Amino acid sequence: MFIVILFIFLGIAVGYNVRTRIKSATRKSAIGTWAGRATTGLIWLLLFMLGIEVGSNDQIISALPTLGVEALVLSGFATLGSCALAWALWKTAKGGKER
Incomplete structure (x- = not known):
């Protein structure tokens, strides 16, 4: 559980640093587009992994x-x-x- 919380705060810190260090408007929109696509891809990956986990559990399937x-x-x-x-x-x- 500690590792999960650590990764949450690490993501917050990285996001804050990226947001504050990039000043130009064109770079901000490029980073925003990239971040949106990465977030969508990661959500799909997490849903897929959750489906594998649930599908492989015999108790849940029964x-x-x-x-x-x-x-x-x-x-x-x-x-x-x-x-x-x-x-x-x-x-x-x-x-x-x-x-």
Whole structure:
């Protein structure tokens, strides 16, 4: 865990140094474009590695139908609850009167 936190702070330090040392606008946009592409690529790589990790775990694969049903029930109730509270807020904000 210490190594993960160390890498987070190392990334913050590198990003701060790159941002403060490059002064010209053209270099900033080039660095920004490169950083955006690198971030997107790394996110895809992390998602791929997570998929490999989950796919190789027999316990998760065997419990996938149960997890899917639980996820469907939770998302359904979350959506219904959000709609109900949004409707109640709408009625409260309007004072219960239709215009």
